[in-house]
Amino acid sequence: MPAIDLNLLRVFDTLLTERSVTRAGARLGLSQSAVSHALSRLRYALGDELFVRGPQGMTPTARATELGPQVHAALSQLQAAIAPRDFDPATTERRFTVVAGSYACAVLIPRLVERLAEAAPRAELVVADAAVDVLEQLDARRTDFVVGAVLAGPPRLSIAPLMTDTLVWVVRAQNPLAGAPIGLEELLSLQHVVISRQPALDDMRRANTGLLMHASWEDMGAFDAALADSGLSRRVGVVVPDTYSALGIVARSDMAALIPRRLALLSAQRGFIQLADPPYPAAPIDLSLLALKDRLGDPAIAWMHEVLCAVGAEV
Structure with missing residues (x-):
């Protein structure tokens, strides 16, 4: 050598x-x-x-x-x-990398940044989008944590519950159906904005890595089950790659979209959209925090894991 x-x-x-x-x-x-x-x-x-x-x-x-x-x-x-075993967040210049989608970036990451500004002002935070090699990134220590709706993972991963939310339908404030409970037939009278599946997560499933994550909010299955039970079908107006694109289209059309409640509430505060609970049984969505088990022995990683879980609990 x-x-x-x-x-x-x-x-x-x-x-x-x-x-x-x-x-x-x-x-x-x-x-x-x-x-x-x-x-x-x-x-x-x-x-x-x-x-x-x-x-x-x-x-x-x-x-x-x-x-x-x-x-x-x-x-x-x-x-x-x-590294010193007595990790000090106040003086650390450690770089932490978190893989998170648009939902976590809007709901979780701003509060995490606030917490880091108080407790670890010199630390660096990098937020990255999910990729097909996210498990390889964890193994190579290029990524410290992954936030996502996890179905299953290999034994070497720690999968900690982070936060729970529900899905709601959103329509623009001027929509004739806004402000009142929406039945399934009323919902199906509207065209829908569909958020497409994330190709990286689809590729991850096909690669048989042992890590399975929901690829989109509609991947949860409750709406498809309701359509199958009723024998009805819907009309798809637009397919978009992310939640914010869906919100922008809904605010300027008479279409509807299915998104997480907390994200919808952030947009509803601006008065552009209104929320409607699903007219069918819908299970909550659970987000988890992934990390390599053997890295939780690192005081810095263990501290950041605790901070992320605490922020998730606050949200």
């Missing part, structure tokens, strides 16, 4: 995340020339170009992509091994 300065691996790990010499230098407190020099030394030591400059920034080579998860995991384990 060549004698490689560990600081070179820190530069490599940061470049793999940022894909930019400038941004990597800013995160590491180094100049652009220092980052470039470190990359040159690492290229020589490993005998590979590692990164190629292109229109999208620094693109990793196949060798860099292969090395990335292992280097990141090794650096994380080393950091955990030498």
Whole structure:
């Protein structure tokens, strides 16, 4: 094994995340020339170009992509091994990464940011969207936590209950059906805005990783069951990729959409939409917090896990 300065691996790990010499230098407190020099030394030591400059920034080579998860995991384990066991949130500059969808970003993350501003003002929070390799990201320590509606997970994961919500139908305030209970036939008289399934979560199911998560709010199944029982069908007006797009369309049309209650209440405060309870039995939706069990022994990860669960309980 060549004698490689560990600081070179820190530069490599940061470049793999940022894909930019400038941004990597800013995160590491180094100049652009220092980052470039470190990359040159690492290229020589490993005998590979590692990164190629292109229109999208620094693109990793196949060798860099292969090395990335292992280097990141090794650096994380080393950091955990030498870190002081008396973790102090008030002084930590730790970077925490949470995978969360638009719902959690609107309802949970703002309160988390408030809590961190008080208890850990120097910590860094990164929020990322779900990807097909989210389990691989957890294993490689590139992601610390995942928030989602989890159906099942492999034994190495801790799955903690985080918060519960219900689904409601929303229509614009000027809709003739607004302000009164809506029956199934009245609901089906409207066109619907459907939030499409997340391709990454569909791919995750097909990949047989052992991690199963709901891919959309309508994936819960209660509405489909109600339609099947009644022998009725609905009219889909628009298919959109996210909840906020659905809300924007509902506020400017006579369509209806099915979304979580807390998210609907945030929009209802502006007076654009009104809520209607489903005219059929609908189970609550449960969001969970995922993390690797063996990482909960890290004082920083354990503290952040506790904070996330506390914020979920407050919500």
